[in-house]
Amino acid sequence: MLLSEAKILIIDDDVDVLSAAKLLLKRHAKLVDIEKNPQKLPFLVTNGTYDLILLDMNFTRDVNSGREGFHWLDRILDINPNIKVIMITAYGDIEMAIRAIKSGATDFVLKPWENDKLVATIEDVLKEKKGEKLASATEEKTDTKKEKSSSDAIIGQSDAMQHVLKTSERVAATDANVLILGENGTGKTQLARYLHQHSQRSEKPFVVVDLGALSDSLFESELFGHVKGAFTDAKEDRAGRFEEAKGGTIFLDEIGNLTLSLQAKLLTVLQERKVTRVGSNKSIPLDVRLICATNMNIETMVSDKTFRQDLFYRINTIELDLPPLRDRPEDIAPLAEFYLKQFRKKYNRPVNDISSALIKKMQQYNWPGNIRELQHAIERAVILSQEKTLQPDDLFLKNSGGQPTTATGFDLEDMEKNMIVQALKRFNGNITDAARELGLSRAALYRRMEKYGL
Numbered sequence: 001m002l003l004s005e006a007k008i009l010i011i012d013d014d015v016d017v018l019s020a021a022k023l024l025l026k027r028h029a030k031l032v033d034i035e036k037n038p039q040k041l042p043f044l045v046t047n048g049t050y051d052l053i054l055l056d057m058n059f060t061r062d063v064n065s066g067r068e069g070f071h072w073l074d075r076i077l078d079i080n081p082n083i084k085v086i087m088i089t090a091y092g093d094i095e096m097a098i099r100a101i102k103s104g105a106t107d108f109v110l111k112p113w114e115n116d117k118l119v120a121t122i123e124d125v126l127k128e129k130k131g132e133k134l135a136s137a138t139e140e141k142t143d144t145k146k147e148k149s150s151s152d153a154i155i156g157q158s159d160a161m162q163h164v165l166k167t168s169e170r171v172a173a174t175d176a177n178v179l180i181l182g183e184n185g186t187g188k189t190q191l192a193r194y195l196h197q198h199s200q201r202s203e204k205p206f207v208v209v210d211l212g213a214l215s216d217s218l219f220e221s222e223l224f225g226h227v228k229g230a231f232t233d234a235k236e237d238r239a240g241r242f243e244e245a246k247g248g249t250i251f252l253d254e255i256g257n258l259t260l261s262l263q264a265k266l267l268t269v270l271q272e273r274k275v276t277r278v279g280s281n282k283s284i285p286l287d288v289r290l291i292c293a294t295n296m297n298i299e300t301m302v303s304d305k306t307f308r309q310d311l312f313y314r315i316n317t318i319e320l321d322l323p324p325l326r327d328r329p330e331d332i333a334p335l336a337e338f339y340l341k342q343f344r345k346k347y348n349r350p351v352n353d354i355s356s357a358l359i360k361k362m363q364q365y366n367w368p369g370n371i372r373e374l375q376h377a378i379e380r381a382v383i384l385s386q387e388k389t390l391q392p393d394d395l396f397l398k399n400s401g402g403q404p405t406t407a408t409g410f411d412l413e414d415m416e417k418n419m420i421v422q423a424l425k426r427f428n429g430n431i432t433d434a435a436r437e438l439g440l441s442r443a444a445l446y447r448r449m450e451k452y453g454l
């Protein structure tokens, strides 16, 4: 592949590194996105946009062990083993760079780099076929491709989801502003990406902004950009997210979390269709398609006057309502099977099937964390199950009937309880054998059984 065709993502916590690399590479590559928060990597990689990632070895939390870099490298390659990753390492970290390559990175560059050298390294890496290096069979590569495209798939055969999908197909091609409503984990981000990918803007950036995670003080500079010297930390000119999304789509998640004063600022930009970087007096025309989402009851917020009616009317030209999973039980089996396949492959586990009793159990559950919770529950079950067919006991679900809450992902206590249940089952309730397998003393196992009410 030529560099001029390549889509590159750069991840580094140092904004100066990010802007320097972007400035250099955007002259050569088709697309260059930057991100300083590595937590967003799984999301960014899953969408399959990028051919190559430049990944820093060290993020703030753990300054120079490189441990975080290895962690993120693993995550990236789990999601897409064929993606090319170039690690960015500091001088003196050669050992670490070698280790990175052994762990699956394609190459490394030393920081601070020489521009020509960086471009040449990227060009070489893009020419090379990653599969050859991994010495994996062609079959494996084909599978991964299939998985990449299927992981973007929106699964939903219920009438409610079919309705959402039909409307989405119709509106994707237009430039209409879309507001996506739905509880946490119902697939709002996934749907926004689908709309972008099926629009005429699909070759341009899809920029996600989590407004819920943005403090009031950062809002303007993050969304609209700033010029050098606009405030103490503004060491360089910086484009905002609206500018980054130029020609593409901007997805404003958690719009219901905006304070009234920020709502007014956003409204002005949307009305005037131009942005002005903080500290500048030059306005830049806006060329983005706007998709917003919230899990809040925004109409009630409008009546309560906590959300501006004029902003509401501007963002909701088309409204798409994603129903909670408990209201569409027909979608549960296809979703569970989809994730079973995905995790079976990821963790190389011999689990092939889901019993009908388990499907029934899942259909009776209320899924407060919606699809994300189901995804995590299946993931846990695939890791822990000793059987080829998942059974009701393999899936630990929180008690039904509670209020919808945010799913928290892996819960160590859930995992521990499940492992104990499995061990007891395997040894027909024999405490000595189960304790030995779990690496616990009999007393420790009894204590835990008591704690979990077993």
Ligand SMILES: Nc1ncnc2c1ncn2[C@@H]1O[C@H](COP(=O)(O)OP(=O)(O)OP(=O)(O)O)[C@@H](O)[C@H]1O
Binding pocket: 153, 154, 155, 156, 182, 183, 184, 185, 186, 187, 188, 189, 190, 191, 253, 295, 335, 371, 372, 375
């Ligand atoms: N219809 C679907 N088919 C398959 N997977 C889905 C579907 N909808 C969502 N997912 C998956 O479920 C997870 C949660 O989806 P997503 O992040 O889009 O939800 P969300 O509504 O944006 O969540 P939040 O409100 O917490 O931001 C993701 O891993 C996504 O890929």
